[in-house]
Amino acid sequence: MTEEHVDSLIPYDDVVQEALRAVVGRVLGDVARDGLPGDHHFYITFKTQAPGVAIPQHLHERFPDEMTIVLQHKYWDLKVEAEHFEVGLSFSQIPSHLFIPYSAITAFVDPAVDFALQFHVDAGESEPEPHEEAGNDGPTVVVEDGSNVVSVDFGRKK
Template sequence: MTDALPDSLIPYDEIVQEALRAVVGRVLGEVERSGGLPGDHHFYITFKTSAPGVDLPKHLTERFPDEMTIVLQNKFWDLKVFEERFEVGLSFNQIPARLVIPFAAVTGFVDPAVNFALQFQAQGDTGAPEHDDAENDVPGIVTSEDGSNVVTVDFGRKK
C-alpha cells in the first residue's frame, strides 16, 4: 500500500488563487467606493508586466520587462475596479501614467499597516507555486532611489 495521494480531479489550486485575487479586488473596490485609503493602510501590489491585458506606458515596460511593484498610498488617482482588472493613475519620476492591471497578473499584495500579505502565482505561469507551511514574513520593502512609486519587495518566508 502506498502513501501517495491521488491526483485531484478538482482544481483546488486554481480555485484558491481565484479566491485570493477576489480579496484584492474587494479591497481595492472598497478603496474606490470610499474615495481613499482609511487610516494608515497602504498597498504594495506586485504584478507581471508582460501578462495579457496589462497596459503600461512603454518606458515602464522597458524598465520593468518582467515584474514590478506599485505603491498605492498618498499619490494615486482615478482608481477604477472591475471584475477582471483595476486601473489607476500613478506618477513615475513626476510623469503621470495610467496603468491597467488584470487581477490574473497580480503576484503579490501587501498592506504593511496591518501586517497582511498575499502571494500567488501569476495565471499562466508554469512554475511551481512558491509556498510552504511556514507563516509569511512582512516583506522587506526598499523604496526606489529615483523617488518613483516602484519598490523592491522581498516576499521571504520564515524557515
C-alpha cells in the same frame, strides 16, 4: 503501506487563486469608493508581460518582467472592475495610467497590518525574477516572519 499521490479532478488551486484575487478586488473597490483608511497602503506586484496588462512603454522598458507599485499618497482615478483595476501613478514625475488584470498580480501587501497575499502565476516559473520597485511613492516593503502572509502555490501541473 506506502502513500500514493492522487491527482485531483477538481481544480482546487485555480478556485483558491480566483477567490484570493477577489479579495484584492474587493479591497481595492472599497478604497476606490471610500479612500484609504488610516495607515493602510498597498504594494502590488504584477507581471508586466501578462495578458491584458497595459502600462506605458517607458515602464515596460524599465520593468520587462515584474513591477511593484505603491498605492498610498499619490494615486488618482482608481477604477475597479470585476477582472481588473486601473490607476494613475507618477513615475519620475511622469503621470502614467496602468491597467492591471487581477490575473497578473503576484503579490498584494498591506504593510500597515502585516497582511500579504502571494499568487502563483505560471507553473513554468520557479521564482520571480529579481526586480526593482517602481518607486512611485513609497519605501521598500519588508514583511516580517510570522506576519499574515498567505502563499498559494499548489505546484499545478499543465
